[in-house]
Amino acid sequence: MNLDSKIPSGPLAEKWTKHKFDMKLVNPANKRKYTIIVVGTGLAGASAAATLAELGYKVLAFTYHDSPRRAHSIAAQGGINAAKNYQNDGDSVYRLFYDTVKGGDFRSREANVHRLAEVSANIIDQCVAQGVPFAREYGGYLSNRSFGGAQVSRTFYARGQTGQQLLLGTYAQLSKMTSNGGVTLFNRKEMLDLVLVNGHARGIVTRDLITGKVESFAGDAVLLCTGGYSNVFYLSTNAKACNVTAAYRAYKHGAGFANPCYTQIHPTCIPVSGDHQSKLTLMSESLRNDGRIWAPKKAGDQRSPDQIPENERDYYLERKYPSFGNLSPRDIASRSAKEACDSGHGVGPGGRGVYLDFADAIKRLGQKVIEERYGNLFEMYERITGENPYRVPMRIYPAPHYTMGGLWVDYNLMSNVPGLHVLGEANFSDHGANRLGASALMQGLADGYFVIPYTLGHYLATSGQGKVSADAPEFKQAEQEASERINKLMNIRGKRTPTSFHRELGLLMWHKCGMARNEKGLQEALDKIPAIREEFWKNLFIPGSGSEFNQSLELAGRVADFLEFAEVLCTDALHRNESCGGHFREEYQTADGEAKRNDADFTYAAVWEYAGEGKRPVLNKEPLQFDNVSLSVRSYK
């Protein structure tokens, strides 16, 4: 597998500028001759589609939703980082770069992260110009707040709905470009496969979710902006439809899948309430600005929180990490919560929860200020749990939330399959082993607005590929294979529902490959997954037919891919004999329970290559080189 990262030469801060000049351009009159296929219309997809259409490319944009505005970027609550230094508190491009590399536990590419920090300021400018109603101070200037893993205030926000407002911004731009013909939008069409011609990604096969029609679309390049794979755990904070299918199909066509074991478990989610649970709800990390996390000092303490006096509470994050306290990074906060619960200090049903308490903040600032900052989050919490967090501390527990791993891409966001570009959460590039809060929105928009519009032109100008149409035999064959797979799923006619398999897989993954992993557990998972998969292909039941709106069939196709992908994830987790960021191997920890990296052996991106049906994936390595930051033990003490 060719893993040339194509990192430009020269000093870190000049690489992107130099690269922009070195890349070939496509002349404006020629841009309209190129058709670009964009799959997914979240922050990365919609911003890329709109911007490429503005430049003059012909864009075909696909979403399985009924409208691009439903993409799960919409659910991001807290904010978006940018190195604006509006607060005059010492922020800079270099500091954002450094925080992100350190936050990622030194497992990301320096050059990519620096570029991300560089364009972060442009993103805020662009969003404000589009009418994104960011929070403002009384003087009319933009307001900021702090997020985990940073000691400066660089997070821009729109109440607790930042993702929504940013997505609606990109959706508006996408709509503008749809009305003038630059973008052709396809709603309720799900990508089922990638089509390669002459080794280059040239199109996709889709299924119309309303009519069931399987068809294909051809273009000059394919952009996958299809999000992450947290739903491999079944219960996660992802939307129900989020899935790995598009990325996994690309993987089966030869695209490398990088670092799948880097999964992020978000520390502040509402705990599971019962077996009926269909998804988990996140409470924004911004709550940790004012909320204090604690558990009872005494194990098994059943008293209600107001009966537990101050000196019998353990504010464990403040105790263990005094300089970052409640704003410690996500992986650390999550593991600490698990540790508290595992040692019997958990609260609520089943002891799987800790308190997030606002009593002090309300005393200090008054309820009105807290309402203004977090009102909608408090309401949401009350709706779900029936408890009023102004009076009773919230109960929280970690939940799968984001996946740092994804398809391998070079500096140009192109995978090792020529023409196949991967943006946003679907790629692996910027967050290393752990993503800092408010950085996902930043990366999705950076990729779509400010990176791909430059790098895609270079590919088109140099690829030397001619035109293809969707009538080419490669497309017809891919369509036929997709149809056959649908028929195969429909014709199992067994007894079990797609959801029951998804739950079974998810539970196994959460227990054996979740917040903490060990060799024995991972081996067990690797033994059990094929058995679940076998049962799936023997005993699945889907009602109706493939030629109609069939939500069971949609789900079954996605679960089938999760059942294969889960093995890649566990294989990666098993091979990485170290703990770093979101990947915590119990065998590799310090005496006080902190993650222990092994830089000598594992300073590389693990890129997995599909080796064929029933074969273990093949490991390829992209060594990570750190010329600017020195690898250190990540300390938030």
Added chain:
Amino acid sequence: MKLTLDIWRQKSANAEGKMVSYEVDDISPDMSFLEMLDVLNERLLEKGEDSVAFDHDCREGICGMCSLMINGMPHGPERATTTCQLHMRKFHDGQRITIEPWRASSFPVVKDLAVDRSAFDRIVQKGGFISANTGNAPDANAIPIPKKDADIAMDAAACIGCGACVAVCKNSSAMLFVAAKASHFGHLPQGQPERYERVIKMVEQADAEGFGSCSNTYDCEAACPKEISVRHIARLNRDYLRASLFGE
């Protein structure tokens, strides 16, 4: 809890639909309304029957994908709550619950409880944006925006595009949806250059999609899960009038 559900079943857009009754027991008050429907669907599938189709995705009240008329109310009886955030503790044991799709001819049924809301996309495509190509933007703090205006813009921008306002309206009017978008941009300096053109074009498209006119009964505000105020409709009307009279 044990419940009786009367649910609208319709195989496809052109098929004839009918209400079908289902008994469900062992429902926990901690379930969300959609989790209760999940339970029903799993049981139907286990019996080899077709599950009830309904739209949903984020299940945290923000994507706008879920819908449902629950006992005649969009998103059910709770104020400021989407169906996915409605919990069964708001119902009582033995209750009979009627579940129907959005009622509006501009939102045709896809299957059972799922409807096609692409008319909203087409309205936004006509003018629900600020034409600011990537790369054009000045520094974000170059134009201060009074906090009050930014807050009103945000209130309006909170719309999730679910369509409850249309579903509840006796005229199937999309006025609250259109007004929220127009008011969001109309309150920001960046939205001024296209302010009047935007209003005219979006209202024209809403008419073309077959949404009715507004007769000021304010049901939309009551049904809106994000509590978007009808004041935005007043602003929309003012801008529309000005644009029509003075050709702005």
